Amino acid sequence: MRKLSLSLVLAIIGLSATVAYAQTKSTFVTIGTGGITGVYYPTGGAIAKMVNRTKKGHNIRAVIESTGGSVFNIDAIVAGNIEFGIVQSDRQFQAMHGLAEWKDRGPQTTLRAVFSIHPEAVTLVAASDSGIKSIHDLKGKHINIGNPGSGQRQNAIDTLTAAGIDYEIDLKTESFRAIKASGMLQDYKIDAFFYTVGHPSGAIKEATSSARKVVIADITNVDTLLDKFPYYTHATIPIKLYPGAENEKDIQTIGVKATLVTSSKVADEVVYALTRAVFENFDDFKKLHPAYSSLTKENMLEGLSAPVHPGAMRYFKEAGLK
Ligand code: GLU
Numbered sequence: 001m002r003k004l005s006l007s008l009v010l011a012i013i014g015l016s017a018t019v020a021y022a023q024t025k026s027t028f029v030t031i032g033t034g035g036i037t038g039v040y041y042p043t044g045g046a047i048a049k050m051v052n053r054t055k056k057g058h059n060i061r062a063v064i065e066s067t068g069g070s071v072f073n074i075d076a077i078v079a080g081n082i083e084f085g086i087v088q089s090d091r092q093f094q095a096m097h098g099l100a101e102w103k104d105r106g107p108q109t110t111l112r113a114v115f116s117i118h119p120e121a122v123t124l125v126a127a128s129d130s131g132i133k134s135i136h137d138l139k140g141k142h143i144n145i146g147n148p149g150s151g152q153r154q155n156a157i158d159t160l161t162a163a164g165i166d167y168e169i170d171l172k173t174e175s176f177r178a179i180k181a182s183g184m185l186q187d188y189k190i191d192a193f194f195y196t197v198g199h200p201s202g203a204i205k206e207a208t209s210s211a212r213k214v215v216i217a218d219i220t221n222v223d224t225l226l227d228k229f230p231y232y233t234h235a236t237i238p239i240k241l242y243p244g245a246e247n248e249k250d251i252q253t254i255g256v257k258a259t260l261v262t263s264s265k266v267a268d269e270v271v272y273a274l275t276r277a278v279f280e281n282f283d284d285f286k287k288l289h290p291a292y293s294s295l296t297k298e299n300m301l302e303g304l305s306a307p308v309h310p311g312a313m314r315y316f317k318e319a320g321l322k
Helices: 002-024 040-053 070-078 089-097 152-162 178-186 202-207 223-228 268-280 282-286 310-318
Strands: 027-032 060-065 084-088 111-127 142-144 172-174 192-197 214-217 233-237 251-263
Touching (some): 027 268, 040 251, 040 268, 040 282, 060 268, 070 111, 084 089, 089 251, 111 152, 111 310, 152 192, 178 192, 178 202
Parallel strands (some): 142 172, 142 192
Antiparallel strands (some): 084 251, 111 192
C-alpha cells in the first residue's frame, strides 16, 4: 500500500512537471561572440536583448558565449554546438570557399549568412618605445598575431605577407587571445599586437590608457591585398576615440565587416524571429554600441558571402529590403 501511494505521488509530480514544462517550453539559442573586451561580446548581448525582449511572440531565448573568435564560431556552428555566431566577413568568405583554416577541410557548405553588423579595422597596437609606426617596421620585433580561433590571426599573416615580411622567419610571434595582449604589452613581453575589432573597443581603450605608452600603427602600402581579396577595404580609425594613444593623425589601415552567421540546420522560424527582432527594433539596437554609428538596415545586408538563411530572407522580403 505504502509502495503504491509513493508511485502514485511520483507519477503526479512527473505529470505536473511535464505540463509545466510544456507550458513554458522555450527554444534556447546560443550566440558565439569573442573576448569580453572586444565588440562581438556586447554585440551578441545586443542581439540577445532584442530577441529576449520580444520573446512573447516567438518563445525563443538567446544566450551569449564568450569564445576565441571568428574561426572558433564558424567551426562550432558547423559542428552544431551553437546556433549563431559573429564572424568577420573575410572568414565567412574563406569558410564558404574552403580557404585559409578550412583549406584541408574544404568548403563549409552548411554555413548561412544572417546579416552584417559593424565595420572592423585590422588594428596594430605598438609600444611607442619599440619605434614601430607602421606595419613595415615589424621585422625583428616580438608580436602577438592572435589565437588560432580568432579572425585577426589570418589578417596579421595577410598584412605581414603583403608588407614583404615572413611571419615565420622575420619576427617572433605569439598566439594569445586579444584579451591578454594589452597586459603582455604593458609587461614588456611583446612589442605590438594585432586585433581586428570594431571601434571604440574596451581592449584598445585599455591598451591606450596604461603606463607604457602606445601608438596605433598604420597598415598602408598593402594594396596587393586589396587587389587580391574582395573582402578587404580601406579603413580609418579616428584617433579621437583613443585620446591616450600617442598618434597625431587618424590611423590608416584596412578593414572587414562583422557578420552574423548560422547553419542551414537551424529552423527558419528561429532565424526569422531573431532577424525580425533586430530589424524591427533597429533604432534601439543601434544605440547599444558606438561602433554601430554607421549602420543602416540596407548596409546590414552587405558583405555576406554565404547564402542568406531562408528565415532571414523571409524577413528581408517582407520588409522590402530584398
Ligand atoms: N574580429 C575578432 C575575431 O574574429 C573579434 C573581435 C571582437 O570580439 O570584437 O576573432
